[in-house]
Amino acid sequence: MYLDNEEERILNGEEGEAKKIAMEIILRLGDFYGAEKTVKINNAHISGISYKNIGDAGIDFLEKFVNEKVAVKTTINPIGFDLDFPEFFTDDDDFLKKQMKIVDIFHRIGVIPSLTCTPYYIVDIKSGEHISWAESSAIVYANSIIGARTNRESGISALASAIIGRSAYYGLHTDEGRKATHKVILDFSPEFFDYAVLGLFIGLNIRNGIPYIVGLKNDLDALKSLGAAMNSTGSIPMFHAEGITPEWKIADNAEEIIHVDKDDLRATKEKFSVDIEPESVMIGCPHLSEGELYAIEAYLRNRKLREGKNLFLFTSRHLKNKLMNVVSKIEKSGAKVFSDTCMVVSPISNRYKILGLSSGKATYYIGREKIKVFFSDMETVLGMVTYES
Template structure:
């Protein structure tokens, strides 16, 4: 708790996630932050243009945020920041946090460089906000405005196994776990199990469990650190022990040279992908592994990274995975072992928040912009809570609708899943997916909130020419390519507008067999495989591009910070219209106008709704 002397001194006792000592100016916010797409790993600038800290630099600061949110690649960004000395000297969270903490653990375990990471309770977190901009000290579990005992160092380095005692806590080890720790299966597996066990301690897990498959997000090139990490594991003899798929990488492997990508970047990103395939992972290179034939079944225990994939697996497939940070994913793949906690366990899949959505009277007016916008809105309301959503029972969302909803939800929420009553597989009724009723809150969504989210995603106030139509974040499915072809058929694209679609190699092959690729390329669509929009920069985005339109809530959020361009959001049909006319009219869809017209809104849910 906080204590203050007559001189208004600061003294807080926290809970240590990663031990260390540090001193720096406090940068504090009560809003969660995604480091991927939210912090520049080369400069330390906060580039999430929707965040209250946008434009600030975290180098040499003590950063205090409630938790991370969004992408699992935040661990990779933090590793790069620490290795190039652009990161914070310490981090304070309000809640237990996995993604950024794992980045620090990897920096310590693999590179001998770390910073202190602590959690403090909600009351203390509110109090520490008042110290924003002032210098504070961290020493072990103590946070104060004055040095404790001795001058702290900028980073705490750990170089030998003797100096890095493994905090096993109460984690029960199997014979296989012990063999990994003893190095009987090689040094790569030994390093991997150490990382897993340190994360298990943070999670409060008392044992490890087997998983049937892994989806690795750490193949994204965040900088030299991500490459050194993967190549070190490979060179130590690392081989995956369970089927392992790979997320989108930072380049289109087959086309990056002709696309004009910088050779140093392209070669480094290619080496990173090769390091993972050398360890036995499949070159699937998709951020939508649920579209693959290998997608897990209901109840299957897996270890997936990539925020939208995690949310989809848990929520839509009914498989079980935590929101695994980059680097923890490959550690689990090398051992087949994961902490038994989080959404792997029934208790941690229950909702603690009920969100009641106003019902649109004329369901026929709903287009595909509805689901990403709603996901974005609900993600903001459920910043860290698993929500149970009511009011959509009359709808029949497709897999792609739920993909769009989940991706936008995962962009602004740290929760690993959602339930939509009557739609997602575990939510057959409200009662079966909510936790103890005394701990559950209920929020009624006001129709006007739809408009607020629409304006957030349409972040440019200018009515200007569209230069680029961005589609496929997450990766386009075969059904979406088919729909795009039907919308473009008989139309003529404006010559000044680029239309680009990202999808997996698998989907691209199926679409080519169906004749859609040739048809869309004739219209003027360019396809990229292997990579996705959160990794695409110049020259694939032409330097002359000023304004981009997308149907992705996820990319509409991250895009302004990642690209520096103006962004617009709309339905797929609106994107095609902009491609043909060179301008986005910004007309709000009929369902949105209806939602904000009180005469068109009815509520099918009564107060105190039950299952």
């Protein structure tokens, strides 16, 4: 892979050990994927922030960068608990201490302490902009809905890119790498919840590729849910939606065609869901948007939490602070609204045997932890743990 003079200096250690390590990571990635050069990036988002996910080995790796600063505006994923209510999520002092050590490291290297999987609600990313994002749901949103350009980075490669302000130029950074591989035609008009199930279906059936989808509606929250689910069951970092996403007019070149009907969605839902009443309901994977918080507040306005049930909602601290009045109204029902974390990266899900979820992504990952999931639309799961008052 071609390196310019500055990159050669970095690789030789002339800019410090941390930058040298970062450059080596990008170089190895570029060589593996056949990149001819690097590309300068304007933004980075780093995953693998929860101690639950990275453990002591992750901390050891991060400590290599504590004396360096990120070169571009950088945000980070959720951690293992809400900073305001750590004791609610765990009583393990070692977990709390090590999680805060991770947060401190990122603070020292200059990242924005966003602690959210929805950085696109916080930073202004434009179509065509080269970025380096790790977080499966955010990658799809950035590439598909915004039209920015990022590969499916790991937390390690996104950190490396943040440190040197560069990524390897291959895959989704190129025009060729963004072309559709499959054409998915919907033989029905999808409702909101269908997008989560459709995402699971597409991931399972395409596995690795870029779908061009015909028949979707222009609903950003639904498209967010779709992308998060498909990049969980499959490795699908981007989709094109006919008439909606920025690059759809130049992407309809796929030869393989897949038709999807309601029976396909029913079968997919049954694969991931049990017909058992949940002990608790958790919503917000990816983190809830402003519109979703308003919708939940409207639904819960005259409802109360059932005895012995729990309702946990997850959003970014940015939106929680912005919508404190809405959050207060939601919590009058008995629900709890958390930030900085979610049901996937915190230990909270492990307390329960059966959870009610409306997220395709959360259903996939939590189901892998041997927790049973009642998977359904948001109103249905909300109704199972609340009653009209």
